[in-house]
Amino acid sequence: MKERTDLYIKFIGPAFNEMVDKIVFTYKFTSLPNIDSLREECKIWLMTILGKYDPNRGSAAFSYFSVITKNWFIHKVKKQQKQNKREVDLYNISKSYEEQYLSTEESYLTHREEDEFWKEFYTELKSWDTTQMKENDLKVYKAILILFESKDDIDIFNKKAIYLYLREITGLNTKQIVNSLKKFRKRYYNFKQDWDVGAI
Known part of the structure; x- marks a missing residue:
């Protein structure tokens, strides 16, 4: 237990502090009521999901938790907006x-x-089958799986947001991601056609 506490104090805690503060100011979440309390609440929540991160999926830890943190605050913004609308x-x-x-x-x-x-x-x-995938294709494929598995923790607004998440997770640029997605799109369309005609 002491070893885990020391690990948090020396490495994890400072990293989370820096990341949360950066996201709060970058995306202007400072307008949220009780933002200081929310910062601390977010850090505690991040600790509870620390075990969900899998480095074998190809995403950097900082990018992964940045996406999760940003969407945690977005959820808080939406919750606040709902409270404001209750007066209607x-x-x-x-x-x-x-x-x-x-x-x-x-x-x-x-x-x-x-x-x-x-x-x-x-x-x-x-x-x-991923054995024949090229390196970039595999990165995008794994990133897509992460988005599916994290769907309850993230909020995708539009197509542009999807590319943003994919860039953050894979470290690739938009052109590289688009090239990989083109290869996956045909398989998706085939699946959708089968679904629409009841073959699945």
Whole structure:
């Protein structure tokens, strides 16, 4: 126990302090209420997931935990925004808007179908033969697996955000990532076609 404590004090703690502070200021999370408390809360949370990092997956530890930390704070921002919106008077929303925007039945079915699709594709993805992949392709492939496995910890807003995560995890530039993704895209389309016709 003492050895682990010393390891944290000398190496892990200072690294987390620097990383969290850098992300807070870089992405302007300083506007969050109680940001100092959130900083400490984030560091404690990082310690609880320390064991999830696998260096064999090809991503640098700093890049991996930077992505996780940034999205932890993004989640806090969204949570704060939701709290701010609770003051909206729902009784002033017209019936048509209520039916259009507050109905959950269609969104539930849509989300469930999407979840099932991505679960099946993730299973398919893990079965791909990696022995013939080139170095960059393998890095991108492993990064994609990391994104799938960390989907509850990260928040992907759009296509640009995906490339950002892939760059941070792989250390490759956008052009290199695009070249690798082109090779994977055909296999994805084949899977989707089979899914759409019920072959899967």
